[in-house]
Amino acid sequence: MDWERFARQTAAMSHDLLEQDTVAGTLERIAGSATELVDGCDAAGILILRDGRVETLAVTGPLAEESHRLQERLQEGPCFDAARLRGGERVFRIENMTALQHRWPSFAPRAAELGIGSMMGFLLFADDANLGALNLYSRLPGRFTDTSETVGWVLASHAAVALSSARNQAQLTxxxxxxxxxxxxxxxxxxxxxxxxxxxxxxxxxxxxxxxxxxxxxxxxxxxxxxxxxxx
CATH class of the missing domain: 1.10.10.10 (Winged helix-like DNA-binding domain superfamily/Winged helix DNA-binding domain)
Structure with missing residues (x-):
């Protein structure tokens, strides 16, 4: 990982985020940045999970959108585990969707059929009724590393701030x-x-x-x- 290059790219992204007029624009820019900054990331999406229903806030393409809908349909997957805060985990990584998955036996093989080889999910916030998550997808297995996770956390932090601001504004309104x-x-x-x-x-x-x-x-x-x- 070229950290000097990453620092320049992150600084440029932060500047772009400040210029966005809406929360939707900010989240779309963050999702797009994931495919630019995270090695192996082919698609990204940001969602909110409310009482078992998925609301997609930003995606870079149909792969992320279809994965969100798949989790909703099956009521299973990384986002639902994050919503239940199993083990206090705030990040999930699936190295290979085609390998036997005891944790997500329904989601993983169907995700592989969609063309997802591996994925990471980052919990943005969770309360009594809602969850926010940033999901990163690769078409190949084993593409995400510890470095990928570190970069993903940087993006997730930006997304969490944007969503928190939106929620506070909505509550104030x-x-x-x-x-x-x-x-x-x-x-x-x-x-x-x-x-x-x-x-x-x-x-x-x-x-x-x-x-x-x-x-x-x-x-x-x-x-x-x-x-x-x-x-x-």
Whole structure:
């Protein structure tokens, strides 16, 4: 591995990532960089796994896309093991898809039929409902080495930062929207029942608790109906 060349390429990639306008563009650039920087990498993909369903965020071609769908269909493979955090592992490497695989007996032979010889997977994040992963594929067996894994971790780190930023932004946007609709619902109750702000909020809160429904959901119903929703 020419580490000086790798350092120059990584610096150039980092600059390119900063110029991307969207998270999707950033992830696509990271996936593309994997085929450029990781020796033997013929295809790459970034996915999110939600409750057993795969959402592909970026791929360099059909090979990665088909592998993602295969894992979803079989409910088996490196991404599903990563989601379950088996053994605390954060990286998976399959040296040879055609060799007997006790760990993924259904996934490995079918992946080989797709033309995958070997693969690596990197866990980007995992929480109660979601998993993010960067997957690298080679058409030949035994192509990924410890050096390949090190380079893959560099790319995975960039992808993890991009996804974390997107998730934080989405949560912030949702929080702002919820706060706005709660304020709108309080205004409706204040005008309709001639009550002060604190009382309007307490009405929403009690209604939320009694119905075991999130406050934001109750507020949205009030905003749409112009009144508290009927009980039952």
């Amino acid at each position: 949702e929080a702002v929207a919820t706060r706005h609709v709660i304020g709108e619902a309080m205004g409706i109750l204040m005008a309709r029942h001639h009550i002060p702000e604190d009382d309007a909020f307490n009405v929403l809160r009690r209604y939320s608790q009694n119905r075991n429904v999130k406050l934001g959901v109750i507020a949205r119903e009030v905003a749409e109906l112009g009144a508290l929703p009927p009980v039952g």
